[in-house]
Structure formats: structure tokens, C-alpha cells
Amino acid sequence: MDNVTVVILTYNEEKLIEKAIQSALQCTSHVLVVDSGSTDQTTTIAKELGVTVVYRKWDDDFSAQRNFALRHVTTQWVLYLDADEFINQELAEEIRRVTSQEQPFYSYEIVRRAFAFGKRFKHGSMRPDKVQRLFPRDAVTWVNKVHERPETNLAVKTLKGYADHYTYTSWEQYWNKFNHYTSIWAEDAHKRGKKGSLGKAVLHTILGFIKIGVINGGLLDGKYGFIFTCNHCVYTFVKYIKLMELNRNDR
Secondary structure, rough: OOOOEEEEEEEEOOOOHHHHHHHOOOOOEEEEEHHHOOOOHHHHOOOOOOOOEEEEEOOOOOHHHHHHHHHHOOOEEEEEEOOEEEOHHHHHHHHHHHHHHHOOOOEEEEEEEEEEEOOOOOHHHHHEEEEEEEEEEEHOOOEEEOOOOEEEOOOOOOOOEEEEEEEEOOOHHHHHHOOOOHHHHHHHHHOOOOOOHHHHHHHHHHHHHHHHHHHHHHHHHHHHHHHHHHHHHHHHHEEEHHHHHHHHHOO
């Protein structure tokens, strides 16, 4: 008996949603799509595939979307996947195994391999990473509006297998997300009383280049590695400048 629900957050994902759902169905028959108002065929495709679709109005808060999903999960376990993440068979089998066993319970992280513009990345900001995504339903809460993270008291284990993460296919898509995410970050940081300044923007930008480009080897991924390293630095600079602007408006 399936004991896990896969939650997929969507907004205009008609190009990916069928593959995302088929990927999720490898490990369970319970798939929940939380849509934030798609204007394309996303929800139609999802319903035709027989999965549950619920709606929550988008309010620039990814954690709120993920926490909202928990109200509609009836299984003991919940697994979060994005619409551009596709699990392999080994990971699906691991998910079935751990969600069918009795206590003790753990929080589980999965390995992601990043793809962008048709290329797989091995270093820098796009290097393979581990993200916590599988939890007992009543043991997780999500925090932060953007770059959200789970809070749980459970010990963390890593599952075998991996998920392929297909991030960007065009620079228009990249810069739209860039602008959106930096604004959400700045607004959230401002509400929490965080202060921005030109000095902080420059310092974090320099540290970001050292971490992503040098320590994490982003510059080893060729021209795209160099581009994404530079873009990470610009992203860091812009979000602090936006925060500085919000602080100035207060005054």
C-alpha cells in the first residue's frame, strides 16, 4: 500500500508537468499538484493524468505553498518535488522502501544533478547538491519566502539514487526568475529587520565569487560555468541593493 504523497508546486508548467507526474508515479499512486493560478494547460494535463489538483493563490511565498500542501496530504509520508525535477528508478525504489517501514523515522535528502541549456553541470552554483524532501507528514514545517528550507527535529539520511533537475532553457526565463527572486528575498529580509548597504553588497558579492567560482569550482564548467559564477555574483549584489532601497524608503 502506498504510504507517501508526492507534492508538486506548479505555475504554467505545461511543458514539464506530464513528465514530472510520470516520474512521481514511479514511487506512489498519490500525487498532489498545488497550482498557483496557471493560465496554460498545466492543471488540465494533471487532471487528465488522474492526480489531485488544488489551488492556492500565489503571494510570493514558496514556504506557504509547501505548508498549504500538508493540509491535503493524508498519507504518513510526504515527498516534495518541483515540476522540473525527475527521479530515477533507484531513487523511486528507495522512497518506496523507507516509506513502507516502521519507526524509527528520519528526514531524507535526495541528490540532485543540475541541467541548464542542455548541459549538465558539475561545479559551482549548479553543482550536484542534496536537498531535504522526504518527511513524515507531521514532522516538517517550511520557512523563508524564497530559497525556502524545511524545519524538522528528525535526523537526516541520504537516499540512494538521484533526481535530474532541469533548470533553465532560455535567458529570458533565467532573468525573469532572477528579478522575481531577488525582490522576494529583499522584501522578506526587510520585514525581518535586516539592513542593506553598498558595503554589504560588495562584500557578499566578492565572497560569493570566491565561494562559487573558486572553492566550489564553478569556473571549471567552461563558458557557462563562468557565466553562472558571474550571474551568482550579480544576483547577490542586486538583492542587497534592493534591500538597501527598501531601507532608504523607510527613512
